Amino acid sequence: MSRKKIGRPENPLGNTRFSGRAYLYLLPAFLVLAVFVLYPIVMTLRMGFYESYVYLTDVGSGFGLSSFRYVLRDPAFQLAIRNTLIIVLVGVPITIALALGAALFINSLTRGRGVFQTIYFIPYVTSTIAIGLAFRWLFHSDYGYVNYVLSFFGVAPQKWLTDPNLTVVSVTIFTIWNGLAFKIVLFLAGLQKIDPQYYQAARIDGTPPRRVFFRITMPLLSSTFWMVVIVSVIHAFKTYNEVYSMYDGKSAGPGNSAITIVYYIYDMFFNRSQVHYASAAAIIFLLIVLALTALQKWISKRFVHYV
Amino acid sequence: MELRLKNLVKDFTGTRAVDTGELTILDGKLTGLLGPSGCGKSTLLYLISGLQKPTSGRIYFGDRDVTDLPPEKREIGLVFQNYALYPHMTVAQNIAFPLVNRKVKKAEIRERTAKMASLVQIEELLNRKPNQLSGGQQQRVAIARALVKRPEILLLDEPLSNLDARLRLEMREEIRRIQTETGVTTVFVTHDQEEAMSITDEIILMKKGVVQQQCGPQQMYLDPVNQFVASFLGSPPIDYFRFPLRDGRLWITEGYSLPMDVRHEGGILTGIRPEAWGRGDALQVQIQTVEHRGKDTLITFGLAGTRARALLDITDTVRPGETIGVTLRPQFLYLFDAESGVRIRQEEEQ
Structure with missing residues (x-):
C-alpha cells in the first residue's frame, strides 16, 4: 500500500497559495485592515519621527528622535506614566481581588444567582460617560456621597476632584469600579467551568476550605485568572475614558494632575495640536505595553495550568 | 465494616x-x-x-x-x-x-x-x-x-x-x-x-x-424473584411466552409439554433463557436468523406466536431457513404472574 503524504488535507479550492481567487476573497478584509489599522500605525510611526509637523497640510520637517526626547522630558508625560502605573499597580490588584471575591460569592449562592449576576453586570452595559457623571456627583466635595459616608468614620471632607493629590485616587477608584463587571463575569465563567466533583472529592477527603481554595479552586482557575490579569493590565494602561468623563475632556483635573498616558496622547493631539509629540508618546506607549505583554507571557508559562 | x-x-x-x-x-x-x-x-x-x-x-x-x-x-x-x-x-x-x-x-x-x-x-x-x-x-x-x-x-x-x-x-x-x-x-x-x-x-x-x-x-x-430480575440479568435476555397450563403440564406446543406442578389463578408468563435450549428431538423448529457470537451461536425461531432465542454450540453449523430439532432443559424455565410479574414456583419448591 502506498503511503499518503502527511500534511494539509486536500483543499477543494486547489492550491490556494497561488490562487488569485483566494486573494480576491480576502481583499475586503485586507482593505479594512489596511485603512483602519495598518495606515494609522504607519502614519503614527512617520509622524512620531518628525521634529515638527502640521496635521492639516500633512507637512513635516526634520527627521529624528527629537519628539521622543521632548515627550520623555515632559513633566506632564512623566506624571502620566506615574499615574498610569498607580492605576495599574494599585487599581488592578484591587479590582481583581474584588471581582474574584464577588464571583466566588455569586458562585456559592444556590438561590438568587441570576439577580446578583445582573446587578453586577449593569456597569458593563452602562456608558462610561454616564457613569462618569454619576461619579462626579459621588465625589463632589460638598454634596457627594463619598464624603458623606466618610463623615461617619470621622474623616474630614476631601476635595476628591480638585485636590491635585487626590485626583488620581479618584480616577483609580473609578477605574476599579468600572472594570469590575466584566471581570466578575469572566471569573464566574471560569468558576463554573470547574467540575463540581473536584469539590465533592475534596469534601470526602475532609479538605479545609482554605486548602480547597488555594489547592483546587485557584489552580483550576489560573488560566481564567491570568486572562483577567492580562486584560485588566492592558485595560488599565489604556485608561482614558474615566479621566475624560470626570473632567469633561477639557483637562485632566487641576493642573492635569489626573493625566494618564492615553489622555496625554489625546491632549497632545486634540487640545495642543502637537501631533508629532502625540505620535511619539503613542509609540512609547506601544513599546511599554509590548514589553509588558512579553513579560506576562513568560510568567504565564511558568505558573498557569492550562487544563 | x-x-x-x-x-x-x-x-x-x-x-x-x-x-x-x-x-x-x-x-x-x-x-x-x-x-x-x-x-x-x-x-x-x-x-x-x-x-x-x-x-x-x-x-x-x-x-x-x-x-x-x-x-x-x-x-x-x-x-x-x-x-x-x-x-x-x-x-x-x-x-x-x-x-x-x-x-x-x-x-x-x-x-x-x-x-x-x-x-x-x-x-x-x-x-x-x-x-x-x-x-x-x-x-x-x-x-x-x-x-x-x-x-x-x-x-x-x-x-x-x-x-x-x-x-x-x-x-x-x-x-x-x-x-x-x-x-x-x-x-x-x-x-x-x-x-x-x-x-x-x-x-x-x-x-x-x-x-x-x-x-x-x-x-x-x-x-x-420476579420478571424484572429475570429480564435484567442475562445476555441475550430471557424470552417470554404465553404457554397454556393444562392437567399439570405446560404445553410448549400441541405435541410437546413439560410437567409443571403449579396452582395459579390468572395469566401465566413463561420465561425461557436462551441457554435452556439444546439440540434434541422434542420439537422441530425452523431457524429464522443465525448470529455467530464467537463463543457460541445465537439462533432465533418462531414459537407460540413470538420469537424465541436459543444458544447453540459454536461447532453447530446451521443456516437460516433450516429446520432443526431442539429440546428444553426445564431448570432454565421460569413462570411469572402475567399481571404482577411475581415468580410462580412449583409446588415441591415451596
Whole structure:
C-alpha cells in the first residue's frame, strides 16, 4: 500500500497559495485592515519621527528622535506614566481581588444567582460617560456621597476632584469600579467551568476550605485568572475614558494632575495640536505595553495550568 | 465494616428516588448496586457517602450511626464516575492529597503513597499528570486516592463506564483483585449486569428506588424473584411466552409439554433463557436468523406466536431457513404472574 503524504488535507479550492481567487476573497478584509489599522500605525510611526509637523497640510520637517526626547522630558508625560502605573499597580490588584471575591460569592449562592449576576453586570452595559457623571456627583466635595459616608468614620471632607493629590485616587477608584463587571463575569465563567466533583472529592477527603481554595479552586482557575490579569493590565494602561468623563475632556483635573498616558496622547493631539509629540508618546506607549505583554507571557508559562 | 440501611428514603421533588427498607451490605465483600439508569442506585451510593442527605431513615457503619455525620467523618473512600483527579497535580500528589489534609507526617505520606501505587500497579506513573494517563490508569489512581486513607468502606460510582470494552474487562478484574487484597467493604454502582455478575460477591438489584432482590450473582441469575430480575440479568435476555397450563403440564406446543406442578389463578408468563435450549428431538423448529457470537451461536425461531432465542454450540453449523430439532432443559424455565410479574414456583419448591 502506498503511503499518503502527511500534511494539509486536500483543499477543494486547489492550491490556494497561488490562487488569485483566494486573494480576491480576502481583499475586503485586507482593505479594512489596511485603512483602519495598518495606515494609522504607519502614519503614527512617520509622524512620531518628525521634529515638527502640521496635521492639516500633512507637512513635516526634520527627521529624528527629537519628539521622543521632548515627550520623555515632559513633566506632564512623566506624571502620566506615574499615574498610569498607580492605576495599574494599585487599581488592578484591587479590582481583581474584588471581582474574584464577588464571583466566588455569586458562585456559592444556590438561590438568587441570576439577580446578583445582573446587578453586577449593569456597569458593563452602562456608558462610561454616564457613569462618569454619576461619579462626579459621588465625589463632589460638598454634596457627594463619598464624603458623606466618610463623615461617619470621622474623616474630614476631601476635595476628591480638585485636590491635585487626590485626583488620581479618584480616577483609580473609578477605574476599579468600572472594570469590575466584566471581570466578575469572566471569573464566574471560569468558576463554573470547574467540575463540581473536584469539590465533592475534596469534601470526602475532609479538605479545609482554605486548602480547597488555594489547592483546587485557584489552580483550576489560573488560566481564567491570568486572562483577567492580562486584560485588566492592558485595560488599565489604556485608561482614558474615566479621566475624560470626570473632567469633561477639557483637562485632566487641576493642573492635569489626573493625566494618564492615553489622555496625554489625546491632549497632545486634540487640545495642543502637537501631533508629532502625540505620535511619539503613542509609540512609547506601544513599546511599554509590548514589553509588558512579553513579560506576562513568560510568567504565564511558568505558573498557569492550562487544563 | 458491615453497612446497614434502615428504611432509608430519599425524595426528590415529587418522586421517591430511593426506598431501601432493611438492607445489609456484607462486611469485607464486594457488593454491586445494579439497576437500569434512573433506578436510584447512584443516589443510594451518594446517601451512603454523605454527599446527599436522606429524607428519612438511618445508616449504620457497623454499630456506628453515621446518618448525621458529614462525609469527611464517615471514613469512606469514593471513586467518582469520571475519577475527579485534580488535573494540576501529579499522580503522587493526587494520591497523597487526603493524607495531607489529615496532617500525616511527610515520611509516612510518602510511604503510604508508594504502597498504594504498588497496590494499583502505577509505581512508574507517580510523576505524571492525569491527562498523561489512559482511562484505566486514571481509574487506578482514583482507587489509590480513595484507599490511601484506609477507609472503612470503598464506594465506586460506575467505575467502568468511561472505559473501552477491553479496558473494562481488565479493570473489573483489577477492582476484584484490589478488593480481595485489601479486604475493604466495597460497594460499586453499575448498570451493566455482566459487570456485576462477574466480580461481585453479592448483587443488590434495584428498580425505581426499590430493592428487587439481594443475593449472590449466580443465585440471582438462576433464581430470580420476579420478571424484572429475570429480564435484567442475562445476555441475550430471557424470552417470554404465553404457554397454556393444562392437567399439570405446560404445553410448549400441541405435541410437546413439560410437567409443571403449579396452582395459579390468572395469566401465566413463561420465561425461557436462551441457554435452556439444546439440540434434541422434542420439537422441530425452523431457524429464522443465525448470529455467530464467537463463543457460541445465537439462533432465533418462531414459537407460540413470538420469537424465541436459543444458544447453540459454536461447532453447530446451521443456516437460516433450516429446520432443526431442539429440546428444553426445564431448570432454565421460569413462570411469572402475567399481571404482577411475581415468580410462580412449583409446588415441591415451596
